[in-house]
Amino acid sequence: MKFAHTSIVLALSSALVMCQKSEDAKAPKPLSVETTETGVTLRVSTADSEIRVGEPLQVVVEVDRGVDTSVTMPNFSKNVGNFEVRASTPLPKNPAFPNRVAEQLTLVTFESGEKIEVPPFEVAVRDGAGKESSIKSPPLAIAVESRLEGQFNPASFRDIKGAVDVPLETQWAWIIGLCVLIAVIGAGAYRWWFHRPVAPVIIEAPHERALRELNELAARDLPNKGLVLDFYVLLSDAVRHYVEGRFGIHAPEQTTKEFLTAARHHPQIVDDHQRLLASFLRAADMVKYAAQRPGPSECDRGLDAARGFVRESAPTVAKDGHESPSEATQEARS
Secondary structure (H helix, E strand, O other): OHHHHHHHHHHHHHHHHHHHHHHHOOOOOOEEEEEEEOOEEEEEEEOOOEEEOOOOEEEEEEEEOOOOOEEEOOOOOOOEOOEEEEEEEEOOOEOOEOOEEEEEEEEEOOOOEEEEEEOOOEEEEEOOOOOEEEEEOOOEEEEEEOOOOOOOOHHHOOOOOOOOOOOHHHHHHHHHHHHHHHHHHHHHHHHHHHHOOOOOOOOOOHHHHHHHHHHHHHHHOOHHHOOHHHHHHHHHHHHHHHHHHHHOOOHHHOOHHHHHHHHHOOOOOOHHHHHHHHHHHHHHHHHHHOOOOOOHHHHHHHHHHHHHHHHHHOOEEOOOOOEEOOHHHHHHHO
16 A cells, blocks of 8 residues: 555656656747848748757748749858858758748857847849849847856955976976977978978869869759759850850950850851850840740750850860860861
8 A cells, every 4th residue: 555655656746847847948939030122032030049058059041032033042151140150951942932942050159148149141132134132131139048057256266376486407408308309390390391292283274164064054953943044044154254264255244245246256266156156145145034934955955055165166285285276166267
């Protein structure tokens, strides 16, 4: 009978302790701030705005945009304010919001206070007409609780003791040995610094850089993700930068009409290349400014046309080591 009573008392005590713990546990306090400009909404949110020092803070940065609008998220590799960026992960597409771009950050801070702000995030925006702007979110105020308990009492620390005299006469052997060691280390560091092999500087040729960027663009598979506008913007930028580096035409700063006029008078751009460029750039303009949306197969043909133009117009290296015009250019001149 006593055993049964003891079991009941222990069970009731455990239940009371569990109830007390559940009451003491703090419920998470979500927080969200947002701003809207020119049809683009930037939202910054967290599931819990009250954390302790050293605890990870999960922050989600979301951008709702239009179909013809492209956005560039901030560089999350650097620290933001008093917070260290421990991780940055793009979130998968939400079928309910197909035009939303979202990224989750894991932040950690070692500062405490009732209002430690996550600074505003700035997102670059480019609409369907090619107009560029930016949108900035409001700051996110986070309450960070210190892990220290009680009040600071300086009287609890011992005072600094006085200086201790050390007779230098008995330390000469150690001093001389230390000086010799420092001299040996300094001589070794000098020889290593001034006689170390210098790594060669590798300069990437314009056509090599363009082909690398085009291959990276193909690997991203943007058309099959519905990002046709982003695909053509990056594709035309790669070709324009190649033309600037290869032929000296400041293509990124010119309109398509101005660029084609400059290319028509360039001695190294043959007629076939001019026609290929004109067709390619006008097709890209129809996507960027006329809201045309070609399919993935048409995007692949545009990518193959850009690769073909770069390969055909790339310079060849002569036997004496100097660059010469491409084979297509030589045949057109002959």
